[in-house]
Amino acid sequence: MNRKKWLALVMSLVMLFGLAGCSKSADTTKETTAYVGQDWSSDNYNESLKNTVLNLYGVSDIVRPTLDAFEQDTGIKVEHLTLQNAEILQRLINEGQAGVSIADIWWTGGADTFIDGAQKGLLIPYKSPSGEVLADNMKDANGYWHGTSLTIVNWVVNKDLVAKKGLKMPETWDDLLQPGLKGEVSMPNPASSGTAYNVITSMLEVKGEEAGWKYLEQLIGQIPFFPARGSDPANLVVQGEAIVGINASNGDRDLEMNNAHIALVYPKDGTGWWPQPVAIVKGTKNEQAAKVFVDWLLSKRGMEAIAKDRNAAVARLDVARPEGIIDINTIKLFATDFKANAEKRDTILAEWARLMAAAGR
Amino acid sequence: MGSGMRRYESLLFKLFYFLLSATILYFIVAPVVSVFVYGLTSADGVGLSEQILPRVWRHMKNSLLVGGTVTLLATAFGLFASLALWRLRFVGRGLMRILVLMPLISPPFVGSVAFIMLFGKRGLITHTLLGFEVSPYGFYGIVTMQTIGLATLAYLVISSAIQKTDVTHEDAARSLGASEAQIFRTITLPLMVPEITVAAMLVFLASLSDFSTPIIIGGGFQTLASDLYIQINGLYNMRTAAISGMFLLLPCAAAFFIQRYYSGRNPVYSQAVSADVIEYQRVSRGVKTVLIFITSLFILFVLLQYAFIIVGAFTERWGYDYSFTLRHFQTIITKESAPFINTVKLAIPVGIISSLLGVLLAYIIKSKQYVMSRQIDFLATLPAAIPGILLGIGYLVTFRYPLLGAGRFYLTDLDPIILLGTGIIIYLICIYRYLYVGMKAGYALMEHLNPNLEIAAMNLGAGERRIFIDIIFPLLKPAFSAAFLKNFTSSMTTLGAIIFLLLPKNKVAVQQIFTIMTSSEIGAAAMMALMLSLLSLVLLALFQLLLNFKALAEYIQEVRQWGSNSRQSTKHTGG
Numbered sequence: 017m018n019r020k021k022w023l024a025l026v027m028s029l030v031m032l033f034g035l036a037g038c039s040k041s042a043d044t045t046k047e048t049t050a051y052v053g054q055d056w057s058s059d060n061y062n063e064s065l066k067n068t069v070l071n072l073y074g075v076s077d078i079v080r081p082t083l084d085a086f087e088q089d090t091g092i093k094v095e096h097l098t099l100q101n102a103e104i105l106q107r108l109i110n111e112g113q114a115g116v117s118i119a120d121i122w123w124t125g126g127a128d129t130f131i132d133g134a135q136k137g138l139l140i141p142y143k144s145p146s147g148e149v150l151a152d153n154m155k156d157a158n159g160y161w162h163g164t165s166l167t168i169v170n171w172v173v174n175k176d177l178v179a180k181k182g183l184k185m186p187e188t189w190d191d192l193l194q195p196g197l198k199g200e201v202s203m204p205n206p207a208s209s210g211t212a213y214n215v216i217t218s219m220l221e222v223k224g225e226e227a228g229w230k231y232l233e234q235l236i237g238q239i240p241f242f243p244a245r246g247s248d249p250a251n252l253v254v255q256g257e258a259i260v261g262i263n264a265s266n267g268d269r270d271l272e273m274n275n276a277h278i279a280l281v282y283p284k285d286g287t288g289w290w291p292q293p294v295a296i297v298k299g300t301k302n303e304q305a306a307k308v309f310v311d312w313l314l315s316k317r318g319m320e321a322i323a324k325d326r327n328a329a330v331a332r333l334d335v336a337r338p339e340g341i342i343d344i345n346t347i348k349l350f351a352t353d354f355k356a357n358a359e360k361r362d363t364i365l366a367e368w369a370r371l372m373a374a375a376g377r
Numbered sequence: 378m379g380s381g382m383r384r385y386e387s388l389l390f391k392l393f394y395f396l397l398s399a400t401i402l403y404f405i406v407a408p409v410v411s412v413f414v415y416g417l418t419s420a421d422g423v424g425l426s427e428q429i430l431p432r433v434w435r436h437m438k439n440s441l442l443v444g445g446t447v448t449l450l451a452t453a454f455g456l457f458a459s460l461a462l463w464r465l466r467f468v469g470r471g472l473m474r475i476l477v478l479m480p481l482i483s484p485p486f487v488g489s490v491a492f493i494m495l496f497g498k499r500g501l502i503t504h505t506l507l508g509f510e511v512s513p514y515g516f517y518g519i520v521t522m523q524t525i526g527l528a529t530l531a532y533l534v535i536s537s538a539i540q541k542t543d544v545t546h547e548d549a550a551r552s553l554g555a556s557e558a559q560i561f562r563t564i565t566l567p568l569m570v571p572e573i574t575v576a577a578m579l580v581f582l583a584s585l586s587d588f589s590t591p592i593i594i595g596g597g598f599q600t601l602a603s604d605l606y607i608q609i610n611g612l613y614n615m616r617t618a619a620i621s622g623m624f625l626l627l628p629c630a631a632a633f634f635i636q637r638y639y640s641g642r643n644p645v646y647s648q649a650v651s652a653d654v655i656e657y658q659r660v661s662r663g664v665k666t667v668l669i670f671i672t673s674l675f676i677l678f679v680l681l682q683y684a685f686i687i688v689g690a691f692t693e694r695w696g697y698d699y700s701f702t703l704r705h706f707q708t709i710i711t712k713e714s715a716p717f718i719n720t721v722k723l724a725i726p727v728g729i730i731s732s733l734l735g736v737l738l739a740y741i742i743k744s745k746q747y748v749m750s751r752q753i754d755f756l757a758t759l760p761a762a763i764p765g766i767l768l769g770i771g772y773l774v775t776f777r778y779p780l781l782g783a784g785r786f787y788l789t790d791l792d793p794i795i796l797l798g799t800g801i802i803i804y805l806i807c808i809y810r811y812l813y814v815g816m817k818a819g820y821a822l823m824e825h826l827n828p829n830l831e832i833a834a835m836n837l838g839a840g841e842r843r844i845f846i847d848i849i850f851p852l853l854k855p856a857f858s859a860a861f862l863k864n865f866t867s868s869m870t871t872l873g874a875i876i877f878l879l880l881p882k883n884k885v886a887v888q889q890i891f892t893i894m895t896s897s898e899i900g901a902a903a904m905m906a907l908m909l910s911l912l913s914l915v916l917l918a919l920f921q922l923l924l925n926f927k928a929l930a931e932y933i934q935e936v937r938q939w940g941s942n943s944r945q946s947t948k949h950t951g952g
Contacts, residue, residue: 095881114777116798241597256499
């Protein structure tokens with residue numbers, strides 16, 4: 017052994033003892049060369065991380081196959097817990113204050129929640145080399161989060177009922193105003209769901225502020241009631257309670273594949289979208305492994321797994337689009353401006369309340 | 378020695394009472410107070426304070442409307458079903474006694490989905506068969522779903538006490554020439570006031586604090602509890618949620634005190650210790666038909682729900698393609714099995730411990746004059762009035778501090794005893810949240826126990842412990858059974874309260890159903906619900922077998938006798 021290696025050994029022993037009470041996260045075992053797997057690489061990966069268990073919070077249950085693929089590649093196991101956006105935020109705030117580390121990573125959810133989390137100091141910034149290829153609107157400038165799959169506002173349509181009632185299959189937003197759809201359109205309540213609020217702002221972006229409000233005023237007349245959760249309209253359409261549901265889609269191809277009577281339609285005149293991010297939770301005792309996870313997930317290998325398992329469009333452009341998923345280059349897409357939305361929130365909701373009151377709701 | 382022993386035993390009861398009271402303060406009152414304080418001081422709240430009160434008031438009216446209607450309907454159903462299934466004798470009674478309990482073991486939101494698929498705008502029955510196109514969303518949807526779910530709770534409470542009915546009063550009246558209608562109105566019904574009022578109160582509290590039914594089937598009609606859920610999960614607004622929670626406590630407290638006022642007024646004790654034959658011997662055919670009809674109607678609804686679950690689980694696509702498939706079964710078995718195991722590991726201890734503690738507490742509060750017992754009674758009932766999600770946040774914000782939450786202001790460096798992030802906290806919240814069920818079931822029954830019984834036993838030299846073990850507990854067994862049934866199944870299907878405390882490694886099965894449900898996978902959700910229901914059923918059957926081995930043997934005997942000798946009225950005496 018040469019002197020350099022001896023020195024490194026002594027140094028790492030010193031660090032090991034010095035940090036014994038702290039956490040395993042100190043990068044004592046970090047290697048300087050990147051680990052390169054098939055279609056993925058990580059500066060943080062080495063064999064010693066095998067059998068590490070990472071805990072993940074997220075809003076989706078469909079992440080399991082992707083997590084299993086990650087375990088196959090790295091030997092790092094991921095346990096996931098499915099919660100709602102607000103529940104995740106509540107838990108992270110309180111667990112952070114308690115110094116109790118449960119989650120290491122947070123993946124899937126609304127980008128607005130991640131932005132909120134970053135502002136509240138719940139996340140660790142990490143600019144993953146795999147994330148460099150992502151467009152700027154797919155990631156946080158400071159590295160607090162990176163987008164993975166995309167949420168796109170679309171319509172879930174009950175084809176059977178459209179045919180049975182002799183309606184025009186909706187193609188543009190104005191098609192939702194056809195008389196035959198009165199009482200048959202479903203949209204979540206923007207005053208009770210973050211997702212629904214983003215849906216509203218998307219529509220304002222597609223139509224423009226003034227025309228947008230005029231449109232919404234007419235649309236309200238078509239909608240019998242406004243369910244509380246963003247996921248409700250899709251369910252209502254599948255169950256036949258409504259014919260068209262305005263939906264924030266994370267892929268949702270399963271809806272179409274499992275239900276012969278359902279079609280997913282992307283408005284031809286444009287729609288809104290936002291990314292589903294991944295982030296590392298502050299306080300994690302497995303920071304190195306968490307970084308490997310982010311590196312892997314943002315790599316071509318990871319995004320391909322996401323595209324396949326979730327049937328979703330993903331943030332990387334070098335990943336083939338799954339069959340049946342809209343080519344995002346063929347529709348006008350409006351990236352949700354979360355900062356502007358947060359600032360305008362009160363005004364927008366007040367205007368919404370005014371329209372509702374005017375419609376006698 | 379005898380008196381020394383007695384003093385020692387009395388001390389034991391006292392110690393138990395004070396320990397349990399202290400933990401009630403700790404695991405119920407502290408989290409409830411904490412969540413209100415947390416909500417009100419939270420900076421998350423959107424500044425719409427002038428809109429909070431009108432909003433609360435609007436939803437409060439809806440809550441009271443739903444709560445009042447459901448309480449009337451569910452308690453009436455529970456009463457009719459109890460009378461029919463315990464005081465009448467007819468073929469198929471044993472089966473119906475099991476079927477009437479079925480709503481307990483199906484996850485609540487599955488019922489709502491079944492209702493939509495059967496009676497919705499394009500439901501199988503209302504649309505496909507009858508041609509209507511009426512939306513089930515709103516007030517009627519909520520009332521129907523809650524009534525079906527909570528009638529079972531009412532039945533459970535009323536029937537556990539009805540088994541201790543003392544028919545001697547009725548017989549006396551009968552021999553004095555009173556008509557059956559007179560007897561029912563002036564004797565039977567007044568005698569049942571404790572159990573009826575307890576059932577009504579529990580139904581009312583459960584209706585008011587239920588947020589999942591209005592969320593799923595309320596449409597534009599939301600209640601205070603569901604709005605509170607929306608405030609937390611949709612708007613991230615803890616302040617309005619906390620205010621809604623406090624207002625929710627007002628009608629609940631009122632219900633609690635009204636019940637206490639009514640039940641304690643005319644105590645009538647049962648002389649009978651053992652179960653006599655309580656079936657009506659002479660009841661008019663019309664009354665019998667009506668009672669059985671109403672009960673059957675209720676059971677029909679329940680069966681329809683299960684028919685939906687079974688058909689949905691084994692066919693391609695409900696409403697569109699009814700060809701047989703095992704696809705959903707395969708979907709489910711490829712999922713993790715750990716959540717199912719975790720669910721069972723949670724439900725069994727919680728069911729046993731919370732029911733046992735609850736019944737014990739009921740006994741102590743009713744029979745011993747310890748200090749503060751009325752207050753403890755109220756505090757232990759508190760979780761019934763609070764939506765699970767709010768109590769869950771209460772636990773989250775209370776037990777994130779060291780020393781089990783007490784070290785909030787000191788000892789901040791002592792990590793090891795933070796409850797948050799451990800598995801124990803999930804057991805604690807479930808046990809304390811359901812404590813009241815055993816307690817109330819115990820009360821309803823205790824109202825019929827003659828305190829002279831204890832005095833007599835004491836005069837014969839029995840210690841308090843002996844009295845409890847040999848006399849009181851056997852009498853309270855129906856209350857324990859009923860509470861176990863409710864608490865076990867509640868723990869199997871609870872989500873709101875524990876969602877803030879679960880760890881990725883101990884997640885529960887109901888969560889998967891909920892996620893599958895929101896992803897519109899009706900077939901897979903139905904399959905999952907079916908498996909969870911079957912699991913509950915098997916475990917409950919095993920438990921009943923253990924608890925009532927003797928009774929079961931007698932029951933089989935009874936059925937045999939009845940079959941071979943159906944004309945002759947059989948008289949059996951139970952243990």
